[in-house]
Amino acid sequence: MEFIEAVMHYGFLQKALLTSIMVGIICGVIGCFIILRGMALMGDAISHAVLPGVAISYMLGINFFFGAVFTGLVVAVAIGFVTQNSRIKHDTSIGIMFTAAFAAGIIIITMLKSSTDLYHILFGNVLAVRPSDMWITLGIGLVVLLAVYLFYKELLVTSFDPTMAAAYGLPIRFIHYFLMALLTMVTVASLQTVGIVLVVAMLITPAAAAYLLTERLSIMIFLASGIGVLSSIIGLYCSFTYNLASGATIVLAATAIFILVFLFAPKHGLIWKRIKANKKKASLA
């Protein structure tokens, strides 16, 4: 209750709340496609690869959005290039490229700025969201949601059966990089809320929980967003009340929801499956 009063009262908290809700929604939506395409590790990589882009943008004095999308995509292309042109496996290629980008980002940022800035970019500081940050997040969020809405058909079929999609003429490689671009945008939007290091959790944990709850992609997307929003609100509450890092509390809230779903989901939950297995055994005894 105190939290609700505080939200009514303090502008900074309203901005924080609105920003984290948007982050919860878009991470849930993009996360569904990421996990269904088996790209959880790629999500982690691209989110880290945004760091040098943010740093270079500071250096050039441009909006960090552009730098972030640029380096995110460069790393996505580099990962694909190494995989396709050597015997190096995809996960190894991811490991090489994103750590390199991340390391470069750390060096640039420490050369330019104080370590507090680095800390905020890495771990988020949602209670310090400025109005401009909030508008960037809301703007990016709307673009991402509109893109998924408009290209839902193409995203669905290329995630499920890329060969069939390519056979009837969809540009599957372009769609892959399009999704990578959306992913970098989501990461940028999440910088203030959860930070670069933990954004992957917001991408995959709510989506994974939703995956255990439904058999339809459209419903999975809504559930993942809902779980993302719920995690954001609970996490923000804990962050505000106990003075903890917002990124960490939001991520742990999502993890808690995932554990509940993992145990109690009606069809794919652990407990339900155990009960069914035991019933079967009992019927044979």
Next chain:
Amino acid sequence: MQSAISISDLHVSYHGNEAVKGINLAIEPGKLVGIIGPNGAGKSTFLKAMLDLIPRDKGDVKILGQSIKVVRKKIAYVPQRSVIDWDFPITVLDTVLLGTYPHIKLFHRPAKQEKDWAYQCLERVGMQHFSKRQIGELSGGQQQRVFLARALAQEAELFFLDEPFVGVDVSSEETIIKLLKEQCRTGKTVVVVHHDLSKANDYFNELVLLNKELISFGTVDEVFQPDVIARAYHGQFAFMKEIGVSI
């Protein structure tokens, strides 16, 4: 008559290792064609190269006399069962509905008309009672019938199926081959990668016998000769006899 598919001097390699060498052939419309050959003969590679799904080193493929780029929407492709994620959150009817996507404009969604059509296609493979199931809940044969329904929903001129009978029960196999033969009777062309020699002579009009290069192409009677088959299978020949394949 215009060939449905004409291939000239097709070469494909992986990192310099040739997988498909210098293939020339022309397939007439309305034919049910089987691509056969030993394991590692490049059957699937050949199918994918035909459809420009993997890069080729050399050669030209014309589909209905045109470049593949302009006729893609007339092509239905059914991949190997092993490449599909059967846990994907999609229902049987929605899987068939994907077959209507090539004809739906960008930014549009499938409407009632498409959904009804998908349901009709599901009826043709006898799977309408499973329309709301998640695809992973079906047996292998049922899954393959659903994918055939999706191909039918595409209203294609040419059908390409990669190993459609692997892990499929006998009655599903019969349903699938019956429907494919029906498509051929209406003038559609069907190309099937097939690994089981024993049924090849019942199923197909024409056979492409492959072992990296084209060993033989012709009617089933022409290709199904012991000496011709032996040229593709070399050492595996004795083994074939042992498992009771009569050639």
